[in-house]
Amino acid sequence: MPLVTSRRFFELGDTVWARWYSARKETWELGTIKEKVGSKMYKIFIIKYEATCIRHIDQLLKFTGNDNSLKINNTDNVESRNFQSLPLLPSMPVNAPLSEPSVSNLRSSTIVEQPVNTDAIDHGNGEEWGDYSAQDSVGDSTKIPEASDSPEASENGVEQP
Known part of the structure; x- marks a missing residue:
C-alpha cells in the first residue's frame, strides 16, 4: 500500500481561519500567514487582535471567501466579516463563531502587596x-x-x- 502524504499547505500571505484561545474559549479568527516556522507550523497574524501566534496546520483552515470583501483596519467590526465562509469538513465538525465573547465574561486580578509586620x-x-x-x-x-x-x-x- 502506498504511503499517504499530506498535501495540505499554505503560502505566505494566505488568509486563513486560525484557532484562537482566549478566556477559556476557543474561536476561529481570521489571520494571515506571515512565516512558515516548521514542516507543519506557521506564524499567523490575527487581524482582529493585531497579534501574532504560531499554529499547527491542524489549527488552520483556508479562508474561502472573497479577500476583497475584508476590511483590514481598526474600524472593522464583526458584522462586516464573512463568518459563513468557514468550510465544514466531514471528518472534523467545526462550529463557526456565532458571537464575540462579552466583556463581562473577562476577569482580571489585582495583587496588592502588604508590608510584613x-x-x-x-x-x-x-x-x-x-x-x-x-x-x-x-x-x-x-x-x-x-x-x-x-x-x-x-x-x-x-x-x-
Missing part, C-alpha cells in the same frame, strides 16, 4: 510572638490534651502517664 516574627527564643507571650495566649489553667488522654486511647490499650 516584623513585630510578629519569632526571633528564635520560642516564647514571644508579637506583644503576647505563649503563656498569655493559652492561659494558666488550659491543659493541652495528649493523644493518650482520650477515651478511645484507653480502650485501645494506650498507656497514660
Whole structure:
C-alpha cells in the first residue's frame, strides 16, 4: 500500500481561519500567514487582535471567501466579516463563531502587596510572638490534651502517664 502524504499547505500571505484561545474559549479568527516556522507550523497574524501566534496546520483552515470583501483596519467590526465562509469538513465538525465573547465574561486580578509586620516574627527564643507571650495566649489553667488522654486511647490499650 502506498504511503499517504499530506498535501495540505499554505503560502505566505494566505488568509486563513486560525484557532484562537482566549478566556477559556476557543474561536476561529481570521489571520494571515506571515512565516512558515516548521514542516507543519506557521506564524499567523490575527487581524482582529493585531497579534501574532504560531499554529499547527491542524489549527488552520483556508479562508474561502472573497479577500476583497475584508476590511483590514481598526474600524472593522464583526458584522462586516464573512463568518459563513468557514468550510465544514466531514471528518472534523467545526462550529463557526456565532458571537464575540462579552466583556463581562473577562476577569482580571489585582495583587496588592502588604508590608510584613516584623513585630510578629519569632526571633528564635520560642516564647514571644508579637506583644503576647505563649503563656498569655493559652492561659494558666488550659491543659493541652495528649493523644493518650482520650477515651478511645484507653480502650485501645494506650498507656497514660
